[in-house]
Amino acid sequence: MIERLINIDRRFIFLLVAMAVTIPLLAKFNLPVRATKDVESIYYKIDSLPKNSHILIAFDYDPASKEELQPMADALLHHCYRKDIKVVGMTLNPGGTGLAVSAIESIGKEYGKTKGTDFVFLGYKTGVELVMINMGENIFSAFPEDFHGNATIDLPVLNGIDSLEDFDYVVDLASGSSIEAWIAFGKEKYGFDLGAGCTAVIGPDMYPFLQSKQLNGLMSGLRGAAEYEILIDRESTAVAGMSPQSVVHVLVVLFVLFGNTMYFMSKRKR
Amino acid sequence: MNFLKRTIPLAIAFIMGVMMAFQYYVPHEISQSLLKVVSRWGITIGGFAVFLGAYSLFHLHMTKIRRKLPGWGYSIFVFLGAGITIIFGLYNGGEFFWNDKQEGTMFEWMYFNVQVPAGATMFSILAFFMASAAYRTFKARTNEATILLIAAIIVMLGRVPIGTMISQYFPIVADWIMSVPNMAAKRGILIGVSIGAIATSLKIIFGIERAYLGGGD
Numbered sequence: 001m002i003e004r005l006i007n008i009d010r011r012f013i014f015l016l017v018a019m020a021v022t023i024p025l026l027a028k029f030n031l032p033v034r035a036t037k038d039v040e041s042i043y044y045k046i047d048s049l050p051k052n053s054h055i056l057i058a059f060d061y062d063p064a065s066k067e068e069l070q071p072m073a074d075a076l077l078h079h080c081y082r083k084d085i086k087v088v089g090m091t092l093n094p095g096g097t098g099l100a101v102s103a104i105e106s107i108g109k110e111y112g113k114t115k116g117t118d119f120v121f122l123g124y125k126t127g128v129e130l131v132m133i134n135m136g137e138n139i140f141s142a143f144p145e146d147f148h149g150n151a152t153i154d155l156p157v158l159n160g161i162d163s164l165e166d167f168d169y170v171v172d173l174a175s176g177s178s179i180e181a182w183i184a185f186g187k188e189k190y191g192f193d194l195g196a197g198c199t200a201v202i203g204p205d206m207y208p209f210l211q212s213k214q215l216n217g218l219m220s221g222l223r224g225a226a227e228y229e230i231l232i233d234r235e236s237t238a239v240a241g242m243s244p245q246s247v248v249h250v251l252v253v254l255f256v257l258f259g260n261t262m263y264f265m266s267k268r269k270r
Numbered sequence: 271m272n273f274l275k276r277t278i279p280l281a282i283a284f285i286m287g288v289m290m291a292f293q294y295y296v297p298h299e300i301s302q303s304l305l306k307v308v309s310r311w312g313i314t315i316g317g318f319a320v321f322l323g324a325y326s327l328f329h330l331h332m333t334k335i336r337r338k339l340p341g342w343g344y345s346i347f348v349f350l351g352a353g354i355t356i357i358f359g360l361y362n363g364g365e366f367f368w369n370d371k372q373e374g375t376m377f378e379w380m381y382f383n384v385q386v387p388a389g390a391t392m393f394s395i396l397a398f399f400m401a402s403a404a405y406r407t408f409k410a411r412t413n414e415a416t417i418l419l420i421a422a423i424i425v426m427l428g429r430v431p432i433g434t435m436i437s438q439y440f441p442i443v444a445d446w447i448m449s450v451p452n453m454a455a456k457r458g459i460l461i462g463v464s465i466g467a468i469a470t471s472l473k474i475i476f477g478i479e480r481a482y483l484g485g486g487d
Contacts (some may be wrong), residue, residue: 010402017401031431036445063389095389098381098404126319132313137306141314149370207453208460223429246432248397255405258394261480263409 002266006259013255020251024243030235031242038210039227041217042195043079045169051084053168054161058178059103062095065175065199067245071225071238072197073103073173079232081111086157087119092131092178098125101147114151120157123147128178132185136164165190172199179206183214197224220255287475327352355380381419421447 035043046055057076061069080087089104091097101121108119122143125131134142139161140153152158159168170192172182179196187194193216198206200221209215219228222245225238290308293301331345360367363375410416427433428444466469473479 006406008405010406013405017398021397031435033431034434034441063386064393066386066390067393082483095385098378099386102382125313127309127313127316130309130316134309134313137302137309141306141310147371149356204448204452205456205470207449208457211449211453221429242431246430247432248401249426250432252401252404253426254417255401256408256423259405259408260410 002262002269006266015228016251017248020247021244024247025240027243028240029149029159029243031241031246033223033226033230033242035227035231038218038220039224040231042171042197042219043217043228043231045078045193045195045216046079046083046085049083049085049168052086054086054088054166055080056088056090056164056167056170057104058095058170058172058174058182058227059089059091059096059100060172060178061099061175061199062093064095064210066099067241068222068225069173069175069197070099070103071222071236071241072219072228073100074107074236075171075228075232075234076171076197077103077107078234079228081113081118082232085168088122088157088161089120090122092128093094093126093176094126097121097147115148116146116197117156120152120155121147122152129181129185132164132181133189136186136190139163150262163190165192167192169193169195171195171197174202175199176202179209179215179266183209187214195219215237276480276483278306280480283482284475284477291475298451324352332343 001140040141049055056067057073059073077087087104087108091100104119104121106116107152108115113119124148125142131142139158141227145153146155162171164186170182170186172179172194174196175198179198179202182194182196186192194214195217196206196215200223202222203218206215206218206220210218219225222241226242229238293305309436327348331348334345356373358377358380362369362377363372365372408419408422410419423446424440425444427436428440431442433440470479474482
């Protein structure tokens with residue numbers, strides 16, 4: 001019996017996980033989310049920026065990480081547009097262009113913002129660190145045209161911006177190692193304030209940079225996005241995702257405990 | 271031939287490596303202009319890497335199809351997927367690739383209706399495999415494994431709202447685990463990796479590490 005439970009058909013586990021995800025989504029119950037200080041730091045930084053400040057958001061992720069990072073991007077954009085902050089978007093991930101441009105433009109439209117005046121999406125450029133260095137020297141040299149082919153030098157949204165150091169705040173939303181590159185080749189070299197959002201898997205790697213203040217704040221995984229949604233008082237997909245995520249976490253813990261109980265019982269029997 | 275294949279690349283690596291290392295500490299205008307030019311060169315050269323990548327990908331899958339290696343049928347989809355995407359990308363909604371990017375094109379449709387859901391699906395499948403792996407392999411076989419297991423359970427519960435409902439101490443302990451032992455370990459790894467990267471860079475600059483030249487030495 002114990003051996004059978006240890007070697008249980010994995011499809012049974014898959015079924016339980018599927019139920020743990022779908023039932024909370026269908027039941028639509030929300031769990032209370034409390035913002036942590038790492039997420040609050042990003043919120044308060046943006047909140048403290050005066051009208052017409054410039055923020056650079058790097059959408060360094062692709063569709064595979066969309067479920068965790070797009071809610072962060074949406075929440076950040078809502079906050080920036082509400083505060084009349086000029087948004088400059090870019091990506092170092094070729095798969096991220098579509099997600100980034102749709103978020104920047106559709107949310108901008110909700111707030112009556114104008115393309116080229118209130119926001120711009122610069123698009124994708126290959127080279128990661130080299131792009132950062134090039135932007136640090138001259139942003140118009142790195143991106144002579146925006147995503148739609150408009151000359152960046154003529155865009156009113158970039159008035160007062162010549163290089164990375166002119167940005168009031170930079171946020172990197174990353175599914176890879178771009179945050180470390182932004183720290184080494186961006187923040188440390190050109191001295192701007194940097195915040196970051198990343199997938200939950202990368203989150204633990206970022207703690208040394210938080211303690212050293214190389215990152216002023218961090219949103220990690222869907223939880224980070226949910227916390228930001230709570231802070232801007234606009235509960236959306238991330239907050240809704242907290243209940244299935246909670247149930248699945250509990251289920252995995254139960255699996256681990258049950259698996260270990262079976263393991264020790266079988267060991268004693270032998 | 272050896273001069274062109276070895277000596278010149280080694281000399282370029284040495285000169286550029288030393289020059290760019292010193293450049294970092296020189297704030298003079300000439301130094302900054304050099305940085306701007308070199309970074310633009312790098313971006314331009316990086317752009318060509320896409321052709322190498324595409325060649326390598328197609329060559330690998332063509333070989334799989336030709337030799338009928340296990341799973342060769344999937345390789346056909348690589349050509350189909352890449353081919354259709356490239357065609358619609360270049361077609362650019364009838365305006366072709368030499369014009370500015372058009373909106374509402376088939377390329378965009380494919381991105382939002384194929385790539386986005388496919389990417390999200392691949393990522394979400396991980397949850398199922400993780401749950402299965404947690405049940406089968408995450409066992410307290412040794413003292414170290416037991417510590418890892420307890421830490422994992424606390425962090426898993428402490429990072430979701432339901433953990434706070436079970437006990438208010440879960441998020442506090444989870445935060446401590448993340449910002450003290452986790453951070454100490456991560457910082458150690460980071461320092462080790464960084465020292466390794468510096469050592470490798472020096473080996474390349476001084477011509478000790480020559481693997482990038484190809485030819486196996």
